[in-house]
Amino acid sequence: MALANHDVQEEICGVEGCNKPAERSFNIKQVSKTSLSLKDPSARQIHLCKEHYKEFKKETKTDRSLDQVY
Numbered sequence: 001m002a003l004a005n006h007d008v009q010e011e012i013c014g015v016e017g018c019n020k021p022a023e024r025s026f027n028i029k030q031v032s033k034t035s036l037s038l039k040d041p042s043a044r045q046i047h048l049c050k051e052h053y054k055e056f057k058k059e060t061k062t063d064r065s066l067d068q069v070y
């Protein structure tokens with residue numbers, strides 16, 4: 001068996017001005033709702049580093065908690 005796992009490319013965070021390795025990827029629609037500015041707004045998927053993932057989560061969480069006021 002020869003799986004080419006070493007071929008996996010490291011993704012870089014898609015937030016403008018950030019060049020950190022990405023932790024996760026998201027649909028661009030989710031990310032464009034937040035205040036994060038993206039290098040490539042026409043991409044379908046956006047990769048986020050740890051820090052920007054935290055920020056993304058914080059902002060989407062705020063959205064959700066508004067629904068849970070009652």
Ligand SMILES: [Zn+2]
Pocket residue numbers: 013014015018019020048049050051052
């Ligand atoms: Zn980043």
